[in-house]
Amino acid sequence: MSAVSSRLPVFPWDKLEPYKATAAAHPDGIVDLSVGTPVDPVPDLIQRALVAAANSPGYPTVWGTPQLRDALTGWAERRLGARDVAHANVLPVVGSKELVAWLPTQLGLGAGDRVAYPRLAYPTYEVGARLCGAEPVSYEDPTELDPAGLKLLWLNSPSNPTGRVLDKAELTRIVAWAREHGVLLFSDECYLELGWEAEPVSVLHPDVCGGSYEGVVAVHSLSKRSNLAGYRAAFLVGDPAVLGELLQIRKHGGMMTPAPVQAATVAALGDDTHVAEQRARYAARRTALRAALEGHGFRIEHSEASLYLWATRDEPCWETVARLAQLGVLVAPGDFYGPAGDRFVRVALTATDERVEAAVKRLG
Numbered sequence: 377m378s379a380v381s382s383r384l385p386v387f388p389w390d391k392l393e394p395y396k397a398t399a400a401a402h403p404d405g406i407v408d409l410s411v412g413t414p415v416d417p418v419p420d421l422i423q424r425a426l427v428a429a430a431n432s433p434g435y436p437t438v439w440g441t442p443q444l445r446d447a448l449t450g451w452a453e454r455r456l457g458a459r460d461v462a463h464a465n466v467l468p469v470v471g472s473k474e475l476v477a478w479l480p481t482q483l484g485l486g487a488g489d490r491v492a493y494p495r496l497a498y499p500t501y502e503v504g505a506r507l508c509g510a511e512p513v514s515y516e517d518p519t520e521l522d523p524a525g526l527k528l529l530w531l532n533s534p535s536n537p538t539g540r541v542l543d544k545a546e547l548t549r550i551v552a553w554a555r556e557h558g559v560l561l562f563s564d565e566c567y568l569e570l571g572w573e574a575e576p577v578s579v580l581h582p583d584v585c586g587g588s589y590e591g592v593v594a595v596h597s598l599s600k601r602s603n604l605a606g607y608r609a610a611f612l613v614g615d616p617a618v619l620g621e622l623l624q625i626r627k628h629g630g631m632m633t634p635a636p637v638q639a640a641t642v643a644a645l646g647d648d649t650h651v652a653e654q655r656a657r658y659a660a661r662r663t664a665l666r667a668a669l670e671g672h673g674f675r676i677e678h679s680e681a682s683l684y685l686w687a688t689r690d691e692p693c694w695e696t697v698a699r700l701a702q703l704g705v706l707v708a709p710g711d712f713y714g715p716a717g718d719r720f721v722r723v724a725l726t727a728t729d730e731r732v733e734a735a736v737k738r739l740g
Contacts, residue, residue: 383506388499388712395701402704407735409665410708412536412683412724414603416657419650422602422640429639436635438627440468444638451645452613455569456578456594459587464616467623468633468641471608472566472597476500476530479562481508482625485527492521493530496538496714498564501530514714518550523557534567534576534681537713537722541574541681547584555591560618566597566610569651572662573680580613589614600683601651602644609633609641658683661725661732668739669723677720685723686710696721703738 392410399406439445448466452458469475477500480491486509493501495514505512510528515521518529531550533542542550547563554561563579579585580594593614599605612619633641644650666676666685674687689696693709700707700721708724710717727735 380507383509384503385499385506392697392706392708395697396706398698398701399704399706404704404734407705407727407731407738409724409727409735410706410722412600412726414600414605415726415728416603416654418603418606419644419647421647421650422604422644425643426607426636426640429636432635434635436632436638438468438630438632439463439623440633440638441635441642443642444468447642447645448611448613452580452594456580456613457582458578458580458613459582461580461613462616464620465589465613467612467619467626468638469610469612469626470631470633471599472564472595472610473500474608474631475595475610475612476564477504477507480504480510480528482622482629483528483560485510488525489527490525491528491530492518492526494532494535494714495716496535496710497530497532498536499712501532519553523559526557526559529554529559529561531561531563531579533563533565534571534574535678536567536682537684537708537710537717537720538677538686539567539679539682539684541571541576543574544577544581544583547577547579547581551579551585551592558591560591560593562593562595564595566595567600567682568596569601570655570658570683571681572659576681589616591615591618593618598641598644601654603654604640604644607637607640609637609644611641657729658725661727661729664732664736665723665725668736672739683725685725686720687723688720690719693718693721705735705738 445463445466449461452461489510490513491505491510492513492515502512565578568576578594579592585592593612597610669687677686679685693711697709708722710720
């Protein structure tokens, strides 16, 4: 039996451990700005919904409760501007990373097929291609790709790691190209609620998709907007033919969102107040960290949205990581996200106000 792990790259975060140890040795402790994991409390109304549904002894359904599907369709129409979203257009998933990693396998892709993703990107897009034996392909502009054998095209706007936002015209052009060539398009929009200097647009907006969801699916998550990374709550919206096929496969695989998490998701999507409050926290941290980084000699590129600052001192990224680790500040090296990031670092906004203040002082 051949090890499937042999197809995969080295797990990147393991490389960061020595620098994490250096940063942790700082007299005032580490300021960890490397992994974008939420640190603020889960909003009370979501916790209450989870607890109220805790007595759930039976198996949940893969498609979710009718209440959950109502919440997903209603949110997609209200927040994304999508039209006529029915239950057939939505599917809950067990966190977006699971979906990204296993989607090519669930679509039946394999040797001879190609999966494309941005040249600076979340590493799991590549992992998903490699897990099923497909060929991973990175791009600068997807419409310049050879469509032969291209079965799945990933978009990511706002981008992780750069924070770049694709505007409505770019999205419209890419959707049209994908449809022309019969390429299935999945758009990872998990940071859509976190636009700072740009207003992110979904591929499901009628101005982009023309009011049709054929060949187009958007991926959304509650991890960042609602501090629910620990709940593994995410969902898909789009082409009912694609989602119907995935639903059947996921039923056989038992890929079920736990019933209490489904109830918590309904509560989270029905409330905008906690989203605005969390945005304000991140906005304040972003302002403080950006000023401190620029004062320390960094240049910030893109970063108009998402939970990160894409920063460079025009030096190899690992030199920057080492320099900041000496100050007790841990960041992610840009080459985790592709060779094009080898002179950048990704700085997460996901630290407490107290730790952000500590980082600002050290950079000063």
